[in-house]
Amino acid sequence: MFKNTDFFEAVYGIVRLIPPGKVTTYGAIAQALGSKSGARMVGWAMNASHGLADVPAHRVVNRQGLLTGKMHFNPPDDMQRKLEEEGITVMNDQIQQFEQHFWNPSLAIQIE
DNA sequence: CTAATGACTCGAT
DNA sequence: AATCGAGCCATTA
Incomplete structure (x- = not known):
């Protein structure tokens, strides 16, 4: 349920x-939020986004x-696969x- | 309440 | 240039 997951929604x-x-x-997302949340928390939020x-x-x-988070995907190769589908070249799990x-998330915030 | 962990980042050696 | 350590914030135990 939507309780204290405010910052999760922000990341989403x-x-x-x-x-x-x-x-x-x-880090870019964390900074877009206002540098308040550590970059680690952003990754934590993504961990909660499983299935979304x-x-x-x-x-x-x-x-x-x-x-870094490809191992958390299902299957892990799906992450790299999707990136390649979008036209992004990935080698050795590196873009x-x-x-x-x-893409700078701050640009989206700027529109607001 | 304290301690430990985590899909991170930066600075110093 | 590569490696190590500390900092950061939120969640869970």
């Missing part, structure tokens, strides 16, 4: 705003562009041209 909202073919980082098709967690990676596919 941003992740849902991530356009196809784009990716972002946990509205939350493209596969577009969220760490600062290195590494698919190639990560900066090129990087």
Whole structure:
């Protein structure tokens, strides 16, 4: 139920705003929220987003562009697979041209 | 209440 | 450049 999961919703909202073919980082989302929540919490929120098709967690990676959370997917390869489907090249669980596919969540906040 | 963990990030060595 | 450690915030035990 929706109780104290305010910050979860905030993360979901941003992740849902991530356009196809784009990716972002946990720290970027945390910063978009106001730098209050640690980047770790963002990952924690994603962990709660398991099963939510509205939350493209596969577009969220760490600062290195590494698919750190792919092991939490079902199956884990699905994360890399989806990224490749969007036109993103992934090698060794690492996104190639990560900066090129990087999307700043702050831009979505700016629209608000 | 204290302690430990976690899909992270940055700074120092 | 690579590796190690500490910081950060929220949840769970």
